[in-house]
Amino acid sequence: MQKHNLQDMLEPVVESLGYETIRILTIGQVNPTLQVMIDVKDYSREINVEDCAKVSRAISAVLDENDPIKDKYSLEVSSPGLDRPLTKPEHFNRFKDYVIKVETLTEVEKRKRIKGLNLGLDTNNNVRIDMDGKEYVVAFDNISKAKIVITDELWEKYQAEHETVEL
Structure with missing residues (x-):
């Protein structure tokens, strides 16, 4: 199928x-x-x-x-979980300012894997990623796989939102 x-x-x-x-x-x-x-x-x-x-x-x-x-x-x-896949263009705007990992179909500036801060989509449906101070622009159609990376900051935020208090 x-x-x-x-x-x-x-x-x-x-x-x-x-x-x-x-x-x-x-x-x-x-x-x-x-x-x-x-x-x-x-x-x-x-x-x-x-x-x-x-x-x-x-x-x-x-x-x-x-x-x-x-x-x-x-x-x-x-559910998608914390390290959720980003499969639609709107996901990149929704999860702007999260650390993401992207794998591409073809090289982007000699790279097929880019891990960095998601800067969201530009007006041409390109995903912008800041990796160590360098901005990479990846066409959405060139992405084979993308997901959120679980960072200490993301984990702490998740724990704070899901904190349970024993009575």
């Missing part, structure tokens, strides 16, 4: 439930895992287990009906 066919089939289901599809991957050849990563469309809160279960049930029904994966497989619906 082609990635785009799965995406075309599943993305409308995910979106109809009020979620954004971050990524759809098939992992492995024998008994593969179909991984569907989701987020809340308006980013007003974090994804929880109930969200994943709801999407999983809806996707399972569509997959059972259409049978796009002929062999036995596992379905995994999850």
Whole structure:
């Protein structure tokens, strides 16, 4: 099954439930895992287990009906996590000022991997990254993979937002 066919089939289901599809991957050849990563469309809160279960049930029904994966497989619906992939242009503006790692299809100034501060998108849909004081400009269409890097600062922010107090 082609990635785009799965995406075309599943993305409308995910979106109809009020979620954004971050990524759809098939992992492995024998008994593969179909991984569907989701987020809340308006980013007003974090994804929880109930969200994943709801999407999983809806996707399972569509997959059972259409049978796009002929062999036995596992379905995994999850949140993007702290080191979330950046798969759409708008993600680069949403996560501006985060440290990111980008892999490119073709070299950009003799590099295929760039890790630095995300400066967001310019008006031509190019991702701007500051790596050690040098700005790299990468066309969004030239990105094969991009994700947020978990830094000490990001981890501390996450812990502060999720701090629990024992009573």
